[in-house]
Amino acid sequence: MSGASLQETARALVADGKGILAADESSGTIKKRLDSINVESTEANRRDYRALLFSTPGAGQHISGVILFDETLRQNAADGTPLVEIIQDAGMIPGIKVDKGAKPLAGHPDETVTEGLDGLRERLEEYAGLGARFTKWRAVYRIGETIPGPACITTNAHALARFAALSQEAGLVPIVEPEVLMDGDHDIDDCAEVTEEALRTVFAELAVQEVLLEGMLLKPNMVLSGKDCPEQAGVEEVAARTLRCLRRTVPAAVPGMVFLSGGQSDEAATLHLNAMNKLAGRASAEPAPWKLSFSYGRALQAAPLKAWAGDHDKLAAAQAALMERAKANGAATLGQYA
Numbered sequence: 001m002s003g004a005s006l007q008e009t010a011r012a013l014v015a016d017g018k019g020i021l022a023a024d025e026s027s028g029t030i031k032k033r034l035d036s037i038n039v040e041s042t043e044a045n046r047r048d049y050r051a052l053l054f055s056t057p058g059a060g061q062h063i064s065g066v067i068l069f070d071e072t073l074r075q076n077a078a079d080g081t082p083l084v085e086i087i088q089d090a091g092m093i094p095g096i097k098v099d100k101g102a103k104p105l106a107g108h109p110d111e112t113v114t115e116g117l118d119g120l121r122e123r124l125e126e127y128a129g130l131g132a133r134f135t136k137w138r139a140v141y142r143i144g145e146t147i148p149g150p151a152c153i154t155t156n157a158h159a160l161a162r163f164a165a166l167s168q169e170a171g172l173v174p175i176v177e178p179e180v181l182m183d184g185d186h187d188i189d190d191c192a193e194v195t196e197e198a199l200r201t202v203f204a205e206l207a208v209q210e211v212l213l214e215g216m217l218l219k220p221n222m223v224l225s226g227k228d229c230p231e232q233a234g235v236e237e238v239a240a241r242t243l244r245c246l247r248r249t250v251p252a253a254v255p256g257m258v259f260l261s262g263g264q265s266d267e268a269a270t271l272h273l274n275a276m277n278k279l280a281g282r283a284s285a286e287p288a289p290w291k292l293s294f295s296y297g298r299a300l301q302a303a304p305l306k307a308w309a310g311d312h313d314k315l316a317a318a319q320a321a322l323m324e325r326a327k328a329n330g331a332a333t334l335g336q337y338a
Helices: 003-013 027-035 043-054 083-089 120-129 150-169 188-208 235-249 266-280 298-308 312-332
Strands: 019-023 063-068 093-097 102-104 112-114 134-141 173-180 256-259 291-296
Touching: 003 063, 003 093, 003 134, 003 173, 003 256, 019 043, 019 298, 019 312, 027 043, 043 083, 043 298, 043 312, 063 083, 063 134, 083 093, 102 134, 112 134, 112 150, 120 150, 134 150, 134 188, 150 173, 150 188, 173 188, 188 235, 235 266, 256 266, 266 291, 266 298, 266 312, 291 298, 291 312, 298 312
Parallel strands: 019 063, 019 291, 063 093, 093 134, 134 173, 256 291
Antiparallel strands: 102 112
């Protein structure tokens, strides 16, 4: 894919009123989701649940793309239709999570580095052949008294940049995800400081690897209080602090942010995104240079999962629940959620 094609796909993923459905849960995470509704995590049940999401009538009005797990990219629905084809027919773009997960960082207790670069070039070539048009790689940073340290920040930034360069070489748009976790009792100042340092380092590494900024997307955390912090920042403060952090670190050439929900409630994730777009939308005094959208997993899926509960007779109710969340977040990308 040429640079122009990469840019076209990146822009399509952050089209007005649309965002990304993250359905790339690892085998362990999807098992936890299905356990919560007393459904066994078999290949057929995982397939049926994800097919339910992808075949939701009208989903393409608010969902631009879907991030898949390796298993899902290769699966067919119960009627034999490839799941990738269902996504494409709905006007959505298929993507794939390509990292192998966060592993302990040698010599640095409580810190991790994301692995998966070995053999990535060959895997990317295969994924492109299976219909994927974008990729995602997640790095994780925990906040503690002495962490994250320089080793965690630089090692993960380098891996993210190598992933992005390899993805673009394969004609795939990379979604770069440096996630500062909500876990802990840190305040919003700590989150802002760590997020800013992580993003600065990531973009320095992306420059070294000569990644085409116009042909990638960033999947950042919002700047939030730790979930155990006694003082929780309000919606407007989260929006303002997140925007300030991004303005300081993210080049204007990047087409958009697709925020992760990161353990926020469905409603909080939507309210924060809406507030950011109101504050920095095109009608504001200082419009943001990039689109502000979403790449939500649990914040889009929790409602349909609960409505479905493994009962095929409740398919319509589950799909209606997904549409309600997708529509709300689509409105939030325009600063129009009420």
